[in-house]
Amino acid sequence: MENKIYWGSYTSNELANLIKEDPVVVLPVGAYEQHGPHLTLNTDTDIVLEITKEAVGKACSTGIPCALLPPLWLGISEHHMSFSGTITLRQSTLTAMVFDILKSLARHGVKKFLVVNGHGGNMAALRYAIDEVGAHCEVEPVLVTYWHLVADLVARLRKSEFGGISHGCELETSLKMHIAPEDVRKDLLRANVVKGNEYWSPEMFASNRVAMYKPYRQLSEYGHVGDPTKATPDFGEAVFKAVVAELARLITKMQKGDLENENC
Amino acid sequence: MENKIYWGSYTSNELANLIKEDPVVVLPVGAYEQHGPHLTLNTDTDIVLEITKEAVGKACSTGIPCALLPPLWLGISEHHMSFSGTITLRQSTLTAMVFDILKSLARHGVKKFLVVNGHGGNMAALRYAIDEVGAHCEVEPVLVTYWHLVADLVARLRKSEFGGISHGCELETSLKMHIAPEDVRKDLLRANVVKGNEYWSPEMFASNRVAMYKPYRQLSEYGHVGDPTKATPDFGEAVFKAVVAELARLITKMQKGDLENENC
Amino acid sequence: MENKIYWGSYTSNELANLIKEDPVVVLPVGAYEQHGPHLTLNTDTDIVLEITKEAVGKACSTGIPCALLPPLWLGISEHHMSFSGTITLRQSTLTAMVFDILKSLARHGVKKFLVVNGHGGNMAALRYAIDEVGAHCEVEPVLVTYWHLVADLVARLRKSEFGGISHGCELETSLKMHIAPEDVRKDLLRANVVKGNEYWSPEMFASNRVAMYKPYRQLSEYGHVGDPTKATPDFGEAVFKAVVAELARLITKMQKGDLENENC
């Protein structure tokens, strides 16, 4: 049987066969929230969908049993609600969704799950959900926020200073320039770098020593934080390719059971 | 401003402007569940996504302020869980999702919502959700299950007898033949007509006098109910076009406030 | 053992015996809400109690094992709360009640349940409850809203036009004239016919193509919708007798297992 990318493009009988091969099922989770004056609301969902599509396709093409679920296209965005159009779930709703999906598949015998997150605000609820699934479904789900896979590459290639990559920033704008340039309002790019301090920074790659709740209006009058004026399609393409490669590698290792080993 | 189809393809500032025009926001809800040996799991979601995309596009093109949300791609499918691959939400989870989405948009000033359902099993939870939104958000949402808009046309054109249109049936198979023929396993079509009785029938257009809970395994050893052997791309196209036209008309009437009037 | 009507009029040991006979247990659900200037708040509960009492009595008298629970006397009436005196449950509360009752009896071995509804506003929550029971209790409950059993007779005998039978209407007023004439304020009858439109009508027998949430104040300044001036005790009696006969027949068929068959 030729492997397809989407769980939904199989029939039930075909899935019964796929499940026997011990596949990794991938669930992308994004957001539908404001991203400043220059990016569209679909930014997080769009990015996470494109990278998982490519990554699952790549893993499939090397014979690794895996499949992609459609994205959960909205997440936890209460802190962005003062900017128009933003849609948010309660944390309990997102948690319930992830639990129900993984629980359903666990009932059919799926053992390996990779939840790929594309929105910082989802982290607490997704980690909470993963712990619920682990505690009650007898499977061991893995959660990754995509940029954590490419910290080194981003550090090497970024043009903005610390505080320039956060939300609607050099990184997200570059990724959208690569994936969907029609969603970038190029005439509205402006820098809004917020460095933070020794305890906490909104910078995506900060190692924060404390966690805080910040309504976004306090960090930005425009809605975004970071420096989208430094964004380029080339940086976007480089990040995109690196994330896809890393995700495909992670899926492969999960499917082979290597994630359980010290020398993985 | 040119109207786009997707809510997510606007920036926050653009949506602030769109909201001033009193748009109809459309939320499609599908399912990810088994559809017999011949149809893929994405059937309901795929259909409801394609029809809402066309319908919103059509309404937009005539200047009606409206926008489409991405689909809730899974629904209530507990009664299908004995068939592999099916994913189900608890009813409380689906209800919470719909509530959170509409509540978020209501906070931004959106007043008009059309929830378009593509799966029979979702009806109770969606109606429940609509009532929660109505009671707590000071908006008046409208819920439609797409086939209820084209009962007459289907009655006129269908080839199968009563009981032939239900689940993975003449209608759904025809729609998929039109929209995504690669998802139809044509060599695996077989009839499984279930007429029901004077109280209850699984037929999609039955006027049931009672409601019952039926695990699908009791209705079908294959997973589907109805007669997909009667399905044709032509019937699929005719239904598709009619649903799109009716949805666009409904969106238009909602936006103009005509749904409040007796002579609408 | 002589069969009694009420579950509560048996001792525990007697019920252990009754349960061995595979009885149908009937749960009536009403409402305690305003019904315009001319009908009392108990209207829905009173009607559904009287019809189930008669119907269970009738079935019992022909030797069919069955029993009646007391009514859930209040339901979902949030949309009537702007009219004084109305009591409403949250939907989650009604759902929990029905679940707990049926689950309790399922634990004792009861397999057959008929929930008889007398209030339109309860439909979503009751259907939701039935689906929860079906999914978690290994029984197959049946739900009926009483007027759905006598659509033909009502169509034949009604005097009011379309829109005349809805809430505190020709039908409900006639039923109360038959059952409890002291609850009808005959000097306060006035017509308030609301026809609705091609999508939705409050008429009880409308085949609505969409579902909407409507605060009742929008439909009626008086509280009722329909034409109680056309009500007569004779029409009430005819409907009452027909509903009772149909319910007794349904209970009988359920007890014999005929509802599972196509030729029932």
Next chain:
Amino acid sequence: MENKIYWGSYTSNELANLIKEDPVVVLPVGAYEQHGPHLTLNTDTDIVLEITKEAVGKACSTGIPCALLPPLWLGISEHHMSFSGTITLRQSTLTAMVFDILKSLARHGVKKFLVVNGHGGNMAALRYAIDEVGAHCEVEPVLVTYWHLVADLVARLRKSEFGGISHGCELETSLKMHIAPEDVRKDLLRANVVKGNEYWSPEMFASNRVAMYKPYRQLSEYGHVGDPTKATPDFGEAVFKAVVAELARLITKMQKGDLENENC
């Protein structure tokens, strides 16, 4: 306006007037649970309904604004579930019901509520509910378990020793002999006196120093505890009349605001 007993026997407009008189609204709560070999499942509900009906009627007849709601006919009976036929709510369900009812009426302006309990197992959930209502509805509900109003009279008139009045006991059996003798299986009366110890006793009038959870099967192989062989219709009548008088007096004092005073 002549005062009626039942809230449900008024129209909405009539209730708007009644509410202006600052009525006491009475909510009886019973149970549907096993009561040994000799009493029917409706025992608690039947008793609490009859006493509240008489008491509200008596208060009404002296011009005190008050009204009776239908009973919540089932309560918390998990500890009786090993005896057939028993129906139980989860505690959260009963709490939600009482909250919803009192909250609804508080929204209409009702300020005075008397919840009359007839089942020991309901006490925790009802007290919990009363505290929720008090904390969130700006009214001050009163809760009474009926036998607490007549401790002195019972002590004077009872024939059974300590441990003889508990569940399906001298008191409940006597009350049913008075109210509904057809529900007493007189040939099946047997004593099952459980005295308990210095910490805890199932005796209805014990001043227990600790609270415990006891599955009823541990206290009684028959289902009841106490001595129904001592029951008489005369004792039942005396208790009934005393409870009614005390309840009517309590309603009267509540309505006049005397319960707030030290010299009430």
Next chain:
Amino acid sequence: MENKIYWGSYTSNELANLIKEDPVVVLPVGAYEQHGPHLTLNTDTDIVLEITKEAVGKACSTGIPCALLPPLWLGISEHHMSFSGTITLRQSTLTAMVFDILKSLARHGVKKFLVVNGHGGNMAALRYAIDEVGAHCEVEPVLVTYWHLVADLVARLRKSEFGGISHGCELETSLKMHIAPEDVRKDLLRANVVKGNEYWSPEMFASNRVAMYKPYRQLSEYGHVGDPTKATPDFGEAVFKAVVAELARLITKMQKGDLENENC
């Protein structure tokens, strides 16, 4: 193995051994709420902690297997929230905490639990929690509010009249004078005796015939109720020693299984 007082002062392996001895595990529950001008917020928690520490120590020293959990230091204090500093849980939160703790230990094989309460406002939620644990964990928890163990001694020794022992009163102030005199503001003692009436009194040892919800501001402009001017360290010491002795005796009887017997 020498018995220690605290569950937390054992290692996991040591607890595995202790559990084999069928220990009584004691959970103290207090409150963090205002106690008038003269007592600190820790009053209830401090008292209940000191008495359980002494009592468990005493039982341990006589070879009874038992252990103490740290206190739940806050409880249900919504009715005190108009006085600054008070912290309250929702009732559902306290119930969940007690349930989770007892359920966890029940999973390890602990069978005997004694919940020792030090705050009147916790009673409904704790009784509710005990019933949940009893219904779902196959253990039989015991709940005691400490002053119920020493009613006779208090009656004999108290100086204040009825209404003088309630909240921040003669009894609590005396106990704090004995346990932690630095927490008593001796210059701010004033009497605020509230007798109540025949139905309800805030007096700690009243046999109330009804339950009511009372915001504390209605009972006291100062925050406390009762007569702390009558408090003495000697009374505090006498009560303290009596409670400790009674608790140690109760733990001993529970561990030996005597609480199940009539002659305990």
Next chain:
Amino acid sequence: MENKIYWGSYTSNELANLIKEDPVVVLPVGAYEQHGPHLTLNTDTDIVLEITKEAVGKACSTGIPCALLPPLWLGISEHHMSFSGTITLRQSTLTAMVFDILKSLARHGVKKFLVVNGHGGNMAALRYAIDEVGAHCEVEPVLVTYWHLVADLVARLRKSEFGGISHGCELETSLKMHIAPEDVRKDLLRANVVKGNEYWSPEMFASNRVAMYKPYRQLSEYGHVGDPTKATPDFGEAVFKAVVAELARLITKMQKGDLENENC
């Protein structure tokens, strides 16, 4: 007014004054879970309580308005439940507790909260709770896990290799040797270093790229992970002092509002 350490050692009126000074309120959160053969169950709670007591005392002594709440002594330990004695909350319970406490104090006007966590397993639930408080209480809580404040010092002083500091490890054992040597079973120390891999490691200071749910039995047959054989009281003391100093500094900066600034 002399500042005290504990919130509970003030009266209500004194707290009303303290709140006017805009204090930082500190809430320690620990766990009651197995820590291998050599450490007691109170390890996390004991540590977090001692460090917060010292830190608040230190800040108080320099005139910074602040106060300490008693610890939440148990947390999320489901993954440790296969080791005897462990107590766990559901995540929803811990979240509710933190929410209720902070919400109560926010109602009195407290604006600044520092939640100090001492258990890795609590992170998701605490972050979730912080986000709920931030979204609903109009305050901005700060969350810190204590070891994140002293990463540099630990790196400098530790003797164990990577994987040696995790759970019941060099760090926790050293801290207990300093704080409570009687809780360390010195004869039972043994190394169980788990390095993990490039994606995930149980090492406390690992920068994990993915999150996983791991039942602890999979990581350790003994219960602990890391190398307690390298533990010394001196290392414990150094870490303890550094954490205390950092916490006091953080409290001071929070109280002065410096955490909002880039140059803090």
